[in-house]
Amino acid sequence: MKRLFLLVLIIIIGVSGLSAKDYYIYCTAESEDEVALIRFDGKTAHVEKRIPVGVWPVEIEGPHGITVSPDGDYWYLSMAHGLPYGHxxxxxxxxxxxxxxxxxxxxxxxxxxxxxxxxxxxxxxxLHGGHTEPSTVSIVDPEEMIEIDRVETGIMPHGSRLLNNGLKHYSVAMMSGMLYEIDAMTMQITRTISTAPPNKKMNAHSGHNMKKMDHSNMKMGKNKRMSNKDKKGIAAMGKMAMAKMDHKMPPEKPTWVYPHPNDNLIYVVNNGTDNVVEIDVKKWEVVRTFKTDKAPYNCEVSQDGKYLVVTYKGAAKTGVWDLKTGKEVAKLKNSRKVTHGVVISPDSRYAFVSVEGIGKEPGAVEVIDLHNLEKVAIAEIGKQAGGITFWKMTD
Amino acid sequence: MKHTLFILQIFLFSIVFGQKKNTEKLQFEFEVDSIELHVGETKELTIKLLNEDGDLSKNSFYVFGQRRALSVSPRTSDSTGIATVTVKAHKPGRLRLSVQSITVKRDDRVRDKLVVNVPFPPIDHIVFNQTPRKLYTETSTSFSVEVIDEAGLTRENADVKLKSSNTAVADFDIFGNLETKRTGRVTVSATAEGVTEQYNIRVVKNPVRSVTLSAEKDEIRTGDVLVLNATALNRSDRAIDDAPITYSYIGQADYGKFGLPAAGLVTDDGRFIAETAGLYTLIASSGGYSAQKTIKVVPRNVQKKAKLVGHGLISDVLTSDLWVWAGVDKHEGKDFAVTGTWGSNGEAYFWDVTNPDSMIIIDTITVDARTVNDVKISEDGRVGVITREGASNRKNGFVILDVSNPYNVTISAEYNDDMTGGVHNVFIYENHVYAVNNGRKYDIINIDDPKNPFRVGVYEMDTPGHSIHDVWIENGIAYSSNWSDGVVAVDIGGMKFDEADRSQSQFNPLLAKAGQGSPSNPIKLAEMGDPTGRNHAAFPFLSKSTGNFYIVGGDENFPWGVRATRGEPSNPRGGFHFLNFTDPENPKEDAVYQVPEAGSHNMWIFGDVLIAGNYQGGLRIVDISGELLGDIYNQGREIAVYQSSHKEGKIPNAPMVWGAQPYKDYIFFADMNSGLYCIQLEDLEKGPGAP
Incomplete structure (x- = not known):
């Protein structure tokens, strides 16, 4: 009996010791010009630090995207607004x-x-202007912090992730409804594909070659800005004419892309049509479609490949999908409106979700236990919590 | 082709993941230590990544240059660690070609770089900025040149040698001034990188034998411009019009010799202005002869007392802009104000300011935004517009309000089409909203029916990287502030110049150019760039006292960055620049009002008075009457200063004046940290210590 008690005690101590990890997350607050460092100890999410960013106190500069270098030594932050270019x-x-x-x-x-x-x-x-001009993916050397190339993709590119082998880069373009594959080495687009589910694909969009795209007939080409004379003509057309853009925007409005840890599959979030599509990297085709709640925005796959976590911006919820069965196994209501980003701890245990909030309401980072599929903690940070990234785990 | 790509993929995959841990030291070997390329030229170059034994490392690497300056192809080596790349230069300079080994771990990566010297294109020709053919002996003439390269660009850093062919006749000093010594002929040469430009000058005997000097006044105030009339005369007392005259001054300040010395400015064309009171001796010289005139400078004595009439404390959020207007309909006879909020809950506060000593909030409008940066009310007092930034759905824009009953303000319409990036500032003019949005342009929206707004025009600059901050409209001309592009005047329906109209507004030279534009056809009239990139505000100023026309450009500059978000006072800098547009084709900066150790933000000009929001420097009321020249701050032109702050402010005890508006006998202004203020100017009480 005594031995049994000792054994149970050792197991309890061992289990509690194993779970006593600290998880560190960085999360941006876009309307606060701040980045928060959050430590989650398995029970409580603590805001360790609020780091002011930007240089213009009376202009919101908008910290948006954030990532940590693979060795954990640096974090990188995109500041969206500039004069006019961001940094x-x-x-x-x-x-x-x-x-x-x-x-x-x-x-x-x-x-x-x-x-x-x-x-x-x-x-x-x-996101400026009439959403008619293709934009780019900038490629930056993080050591010297110089931009070494820009690759033109589609209109309003968003989401930016690479395969684990680092050889292929993927991004989507919201107003083009396309997924773009860039060779990380040669820095050239290798493939594109429409993000529409198979039954809705338009022939014109399936896998066309960007190199062959002809923008010359577009009302406003890449390097051709509207003169005020042009604008006069447009203005004369009146309200209705201005509302009609020449570019036919696909309804999918993809906002995010995330590769499966096995590098064979890619998940694209179609914000406009409330679904996530699974794309086979080799076949380069949509193989599964997950119908989601309203306005999915970001997603991430757990490192064990088991779960796909999707944020539902329009529904203020977060969905957890079992990738084996293709079923949504949990849908958790977030604490405030406008659910934004998600990052999953490398041990596949916790998902950290940023929730923007509205107006002066503080933003939040909510922690979801992926074992028990329940929300376990919340940390309030600055307004409009957005970009989120994982830094480290410590014992 | 597909097959080849597939093999390449496998190959690269094996490079990245097949490599053993990089414990050995690798190093790059470039074919040469550095290369030199001319713009547009290409060169082939072999680069190797070697192991400690000097053999190819069998580790691939990639190569890159600086974007838009140096391109390279291909970007990657083969699997053995060797690359033969073609480098092309696009810009001159000392550039770098960088290489980095491809490894999974950052610490294992080996980096190196090769210097690529891209010389500036050869100089094509040199242009003298001034080419006098005749000079008088005993004179000094400043020479400068412009150097143009073969690409047609001005070479800023060229080392130019100026030389005289006969130094006994005339010679250059080290600052480029040609000093004439005796009569004769001389050839002046400018040489840079083997290219020479020259021309001939004749030095003749200086006929000047005396100089006369007069001025209209013997006594002026600090800040007044005194025009000096100097003439060089020959032996027969005939004027020598082309004899160069130089002006200078010495002075004895009332304060004393050293503490606050006699300070002023005298221009090359003989205009003098003093900053400190005292006795000044003005000197005109030519050919070794001079004349002088002593004048008295007295204090300007324009100071008044800024008396606080009322304060509406806002302590929980930061306050942004304000507008004050007269009530209509059942509220006729009453006065109202609206203030925005910054970085908060998207609120605009409506105030009854009929009794400015007890201003009270009477209504609040909340919209989906974090910042309501700007608030404006139409001239008829019925329509309000507030801006939105930080909307939860990122569809920013502006909101049109019915403010005819300020006690019950209602939303007439929201407008957010193509304004996702946020509307930062607006102006209402003749039933149109001019909405500065996305930091790039202003859209012009018809609000004849405030409930059904629609776009009729857009104005956007076409300069590379253009950006805009604010717009202000007067007499059908939109004056925008555009950071590096400076101030820009656009005809959006400027009244056509009428020579029978004798009103002073016709002195605005831009109106003479206007008359073709409309809200749906905005036409640029004039502009002046700002090389500092700080232009944040623009306000037209037709001087009542001189008829000169200025666009006053306000800076915004935070050299030490963010403090407000940490709850600490910020420490900005900046000033208000008086850009003389009397000749719209050749605008020039005449004067600047810059408070040392204070920032600058919004302004209003009323008559010949500048009302300046100087952030932590408080509210400043400045006399800008008369000709403007030099450093206005030091000329005793400040009428009053009010340092607003409150112990319960959002940031306590810290002034941060956003902007002001004169209204009736008052000046209302918004302080970011503590809300809405009303002050009134009073004559100073005379007594001991009064200035």
Whole structure:
């Protein structure tokens, strides 16, 4: 009996010891010009630090995308608003001191770092204007913080992730309804595909070659800005004419892309049509479609490949999908409106979800236990919590 | 082709994941230590990644140059660690070609770089900025040149040698001034990188034998411009019009010799202005002869007392802009104000300010936004517009309000089409809203029916990287502030110049150019860039006292960045620049009002008075009458200063004046940290210590 008691005690201590990890998350607050560092100890999410970012106190600069270098030594932050171009900032983890910054394109947003090249691939979202001009993916050397190339993709590119092998980069373009594959080494687009589920695909969009795209007939080409004379003509057309854009925007409005840890599958979130499509990397076709709740926005796959966690921006909920069965196994209501981003701990135990809130309401990071499929903690941070990234786990 | 790509994929995959841990030291070997390329040229170069034994490392790497300056192809080596790349130069300079090994772990990566010198294109020709053919002896003439390269660009850093062919006749000093010594002929040469430009000058005997100097006044105030009339005369007392005259001054300040010395400015064309009171001796010289005139400078004495009439404390949020207007209908006879909020809950507060000593909030409008940066009310007092930034759905824009009953303000319409990036500032003019949005342009929206707004026009600059901050409209001309692009005047329906109209507004030279534009056809009239990139506000100013026309450009500059978000006072800098547009084709900066150790934000000009929001420097009321020249801050032109702050402010005890509006006998202003204020100017009480 005594031995049994000791054995139980050892198991309890062992289990509690195993679970006594600290998880560190960085999360942006877009309307606060802050980045919060959060520590989750398995029970409580603590805001360890609120780091002011930006340089203009009376202009919101909008920290948007954030990622940590693979070795955990630095974090990188996109500051969307500029004059007019935004910047990529580099900070040291721990001390959170700014190291350097580099100017990029219009509204730089989501980014990913290649495990092969070490370069950062960051989309220039460019939400300005009539959503008619293709934008780019900037490629930045994070050591010297210089931009080494820009690859033109579609209209309003968003989401930026690479395969684990670091060789292929994926991003979507909201107003083009396309997924773009860039060779991380050659920095050229290799493939594109419409993000529409198979039964809704339009022939014109399936896998067309960007190199062959002809924008010359578009009302406003890449380098052709509207003159005020042009604008006069447009203005004369009146209200209705201005509302009608020449570009036919696909309804999918994809906002996010995330590769499966096995590098064979990619998940694309179609914000406009309330679904997530699974794309086979080799076949380069949509193989499964998951019908989701309202306005899905971001997603991430757990490292064990078991779960796909999707944020539902319009529903203020987060969905957890079992990738084996293709079923949604949990749908958790978030604490406030406008659910935004998600990151999953490398041990596949917890999902950390950023929730923006509305107006002066603080943003939040909510912690979901993926074992028990329940929300276990919440930390309030600055307004409009957005980009979120995982830094480290410590015992 | 597909097959090849597949093999390449497998190959690269094996490179990245097949490599053993990089414990050995690798190093790059470039074919040469550095290369030199001309713009547009290409060069082939072999790069190797070697192991400690000097053999190829069998580790691939990639190569890259600086974007838009140096391109390279291909970007990757083969699997053995060797790459033969073609490098192309696009811009001159000392550029870098970088290489980095491909490894999974950052610490294992080896980096190196090769210097690529891209020389500036050869100089094509040199242009003298001034080419006098005749100079008088005993004179000094400043010379400068412009150097143009073969690409047609001005070479800013060219080392130009100026030389005289006969130094006994005339010679250059080290600052580029040609000093003439005796009569004769001389050839002046400018040489840079082997290219020479020259021309001939004749030095003749200086006929000047005396100089006369007069001025209209013997006594002026600080800040007044005194025009000096100097003439160089020959032996027969005939004027030598082309003899160069230089002006200078010495002075004895009332304060004393050293503490606050006699300070002023005298221009090359003989205009003098003093900053401190005292006795000044003004000197005109030519050919070794001079004349002088002593004048008295007295204090400007424009100071008044800024008396606080009322304060509406806002302590829980930061306050942004304000507008004050007269009530209509059943509220006729009453006065109202609206203030915005910054970085909060998207609120605009409506105030009854009929009794400014007891201003009270009477209504609040909340919209989906974090910042209501700007608030404006139409001239008829019925329509209000507030801006939205930080909307939860990111569809920002502006909101049109019915403010005819300020006690019950209602939303007439929201407008957010193509304004996702946020509307930062607006202006209402003749039933149109001019909405500065996305930091790039202003859209012009018809609000004849405030419930059914529609776009009729757009104005956007076409300069690379253009950006806009604010717009202000007067007499059908929109004055926008555009950071690096500076101030821009656009005809959006400017009244056509009428020579029979003798009103002073016709002195605005831009009106003479206007008359073709309309809200649906905005036409640029004039502009002046801002090389500092700080232009944040623009306000037209037709001087009542001189008829000169200025666009006053306000800076915004936070050299030490964010503090407000940490609950600490910020420490900005900046000033208000008086850009003389009397000749719209050749605008020039005449004067600047810049408070040392204070920032600058919004302004209003009323008559010949500047009402300046100087952030932590408080509210400043400045006399800008008369000709403007030099450093206005030091000329005793400040009429009054009010340092607003409150112990219960959002940031306590810290002034941060956003902007102001004169209204009736008052000046209302918004302080970011503590809300709405009303002050009134009073004459100073005379007594001991009064200025």
């Amino acid at each position: 990529l900032y580099k900070y040291k983890t721990g001390t959170d001191e700014m190291v350097d910054r580099v100017e990029l394109g219009l509204f730089p947003a989501t980014m990913g770092i290649s495990n092969a090249t070490g370069l950062i691939y960051i989309v220039n979202f460019n």
